[in-house]
Amino acid sequence: MRSDRAPLGLKVAAIAGLLFLHLPILLIFVYAFTTEDRSYQWPPPGLTTQWFAVTWNRPDVWEALSLSVRVASISTVIALILGTLAAAAVSRTRFFGRETISLLVILPIALPGIITGISLRSAFNLADIPFSFWTIVLGHATFCVVVVYNNAVARFRRTSGSLVEASMDLGATGFQTFRHVILPNIATALLAGGMLAFALSFDEVIVTTFTAGQQQTLPIWMLEELVRPRQRPVTNVVAMVVVLVTFLPILAAYYLTRGTDTVAGSGK
Amino acid sequence: MTAAVEFRRVERHYGEVRAVDGVDLSIAQGEFFAMLGPSGSGKTTCLRLIAGFERPTGGEVAIMGAPMGDVPPYRRPVNTVFQDYALFPHLNVRDNVAYGLMIAGQGRAPRRRAADEALEMVALPGYGARKPSELSGGQRQRVALARALVMQPKVLLLDEPLGALDLKLREAMQEELKALQRRLGITFVFVTHDQGEALSMADRVAVFNDGRIVQAGTPEDIYYRPEAPFVADFVGSSNLLPPEVTRRLGLGDGPAALRPEAVRLVSEGGHAARVTGLAFLGTATRLSLDLDGHRMTALIPRGADMPAEGSDVRIGWAPDDLHLMKVSA
Numbered sequence: 001m002r003s004d005r006a007p008l009g010l011k012v013a014a015i016a017g018l019l020f021l022h023l024p025i026l027l028i029f030v031y032a033f034t035t036e037d038r039s040y041q042w043p044p045p046g047l048t049t050q051w052f053a054v055t056w057n058r059p060d061v062w063e064a065l066s067l068s069v070r071v072a073s074i075s076t077v078i079a080l081i082l083g084t085l086a087a088a089a090v091s092r093t094r095f096f097g098r099e100t101i102s103l104l105v106i107l108p109i110a111l112p113g114i115i116t117g118i119s120l121r122s123a124f125n126l127a128d129i130p131f132s133f134w135t136i137v138l139g140h141a142t143f144c145v146v147v148v149y150n151n152a153v154a155r156f157r158r159t160s161g162s163l164v165e166a167s168m169d170l171g172a173t174g175f176q177t178f179r180h181v182i183l184p185n186i187a188t189a190l191l192a193g194g195m196l197a198f199a200l201s202f203d204e205v206i207v208t209t210f211t212a213g214q215q216q217t218l219p220i221w222m223l224e225e226l227v228r229p230r231q232r233p234v235t236n237v238v239a240m241v242v243v244l245v246t247f248l249p250i251l252a253a254y255y256l257t258r259g260t261d262t263v264a265g266s267g268k
Numbered sequence: 269m270t271a272a273v274e275f276r277r278v279e280r281h282y283g284e285v286r287a288v289d290g291v292d293l294s295i296a297q298g299e300f301f302a303m304l305g306p307s308g309s310g311k312t313t314c315l316r317l318i319a320g321f322e323r324p325t326g327g328e329v330a331i332m333g334a335p336m337g338d339v340p341p342y343r344r345p346v347n348t349v350f351q352d353y354a355l356f357p358h359l360n361v362r363d364n365v366a367y368g369l370m371i372a373g374q375g376r377a378p379r380r381r382a383a384d385e386a387l388e389m390v391a392l393p394g395y396g397a398r399k400p401s402e403l404s405g406g407q408r409q410r411v412a413l414a415r416a417l418v419m420q421p422k423v424l425l426l427d428e429p430l431g432a433l434d435l436k437l438r439e440a441m442q443e444e445l446k447a448l449q450r451r452l453g454i455t456f457v458f459v460t461h462d463q464g465e466a467l468s469m470a471d472r473v474a475v476f477n478d479g480r481i482v483q484a485g486t487p488e489d490i491y492y493r494p495e496a497p498f499v500a501d502f503v504g505s506s507n508l509l510p511p512e513v514t515r516r517l518g519l520g521d522g523p524a525a526l527r528p529e530a531v532r533l534v535s536e537g538g539h540a541a542r543v544t545g546l547a548f549l550g551t552a553t554r555l556s557l558d559l560d561g562h563r564m565t566a567l568i569p570r571g572a573d574m575p576a577e578g579s580d581v582r583i584g585w586a587p588d589d590l591h592l593m594k595v596s597a
Contacts, residue, residue, distance in 0.1 A: 160352060160354060162350045162351075162352055162354035163354050163356060163357075165319075165321055165341070165348075165350070165354065166348070166350055166354035166355075166356070167356075167367070167371075168320075168321075168340070168341040168342050169319060169341050169342070169346075169347055169348045169416075170342075170347065170367050170368035170371060170415070170416075170419065171342045171343075171368050171371045171372055171419070172342055172367075172371045173340075173342055176371055180367070180370075180371070181356055184358040185357065185358055
């Protein structure tokens with residue numbers, strides 16, 4: 001049963017809920033244009049675009065942004081490789097402890113970031129690994145792998161196993177089969193997983209604080225800026241950029257995987 | 269002439285499970301060979317052993333006289349039509365058919381031409397640009413067939429290829445497959461659990477049970493001269509007379525098979541039986557009989573005088589029609 005119209009109360013509640021979720025984000029955007037730079041005063045005394053120029057000329061912003069992009073990119077690449085391989089192993093073969101491995105791979109994303117952070121930090125200390133760019137990448141990869149793995153596993157499960165045999169039967173080696181059959185069938189899943197992984201890494205704070213040395217990724221830099229106010233609207237300008245950088249890939253991933261709900265290769 | 273496929277004491281064990289347990293087999297070139305058996309009897313595993321998806325744990329598989337040993341599937345001169353067709357969903361029909369030629373490094377133009385020819389052969393001309401998801405089950409089946417045949421295999425393996433089709437389409441495809449095989453002269457090895465399909469299409473049939481071949485022979489052999497009760501039972505609604513009945517009636521020493529249509533009503537001689545049921549089938553009537561405490565059926569053609577249910581009759585058969593089996597089981 002489906003009624004055509006929702007009761008008025010439900011409509012109001014739904015709209016109020018959506019506003020509560022999204023108005024604060026708009027607020028951030030508005031403060032990026034305010035003329036007042038010490039405290040967030042409402043309503044803004046005046047509007048200006050000068051903070052965009054100021055932000056542009058701040059080297060610390062560029063450093064943080066570049067570090068975040070590099071960390072997110074490399075973590076995503078690592079996640080794509082390891083996540084796909086793990087997914088292929090778990091969904092294509094049967095071996096002792098398969099379910100356990102599946103659980104262990106997913107665990108990092110269920111685990112609170114602070115636990116992951118602390119455990120990684122003590123592990124790095126114990127192994128005498130100096131904190132660096134690579135320790136941040138390692139920390140981020142732990143949960144990026146999960147995102148890619150989950151997407152790839154779902155796709156592998158919907159892809160008929162006989163496709164691989166059919167390809168081999170027609171003369172293709174393992175590598176040719178991967179290139180011509182497996183990759184085209186899981187490509188959109190990998191793209192979606194990769195973008196999600198990138199976005200997750202890009203705004204990660206907790207794990208980063210435990211695994212970074214002196215470097216500041218963009219979210220860490222923003223936290224510091226809020227504690228020590230100096231040209232406050234610069235933070236808001238950066239926040240706008242972050243919203244765009246993380247939102248667009250997620251939107252793209254959503255559209256890319258939307259039309260692929262049919263079971264690939266079910267063949268009946 | 270070297271055999272197209274030869275099994276020498278081939279075994280495939282999975283731990284304790286003996287999926288294939290000592291199979292000897294020789295399939296001649298140009299033969300239409302059926303592997304018949306219930307599910308779990310080892311027939312599909314045998315097909316996968318030929319294709320190379322499985323490796324024997326014992327014995328040897330040879331194709332065209334060459335031992336296959338560790339030869340991977342992509343270097344064997346055989347191609348498979350899969351039970352679920354396994355068409356590549358991201359490729360259109362033409363690219364599906366041309367896939368093997370593309371892998372073999374053939375140029376774009378010749379492989380497209382070959383693919384179109386193969387599609388014509390399976391009566392699907394002009395379907396090249398469609399996606400597999402836009403085709404019906406029967407059409408997908410033809411595409412899978414074209415994709416395998418375009419590789420010009422020495423042996424074509426078919427894994428229950430008609431299993432997913434409805435009855436009418438099945439019968440049409442049976443005839444078409446048989447005609448195609450005659451025309452191309454390629455060895456077809458065909459796995460099925462449908463005895464009617466195996467008997468009507470194949471030159472020779474191997475009946476599988478529990479990982480072994482129970483009997484291999486022509487469809488006539490299998491149907492009229494089953495060598496084991498399992499074959500008689502699986503292949504058709506034969507009357508199976510257990511050894512105690514044959515001994516008591518003085519017919520022989522082992523179990524015997526007797527086709528219902530071979531049983532006749534006689535006025536004198538023969539054996540006494542009681543009619544326990546009648547079923548009108550159109551061209552014939554099926555009698556359920558009680559022969560000395562053993563249930564059996566007889567098919568009496570139209571026109572004969574039908575006894576009433578519960579009456580006592582005498583039945584007989586030509587001595588040749590009673591097939592005594594060597595093995596007792």
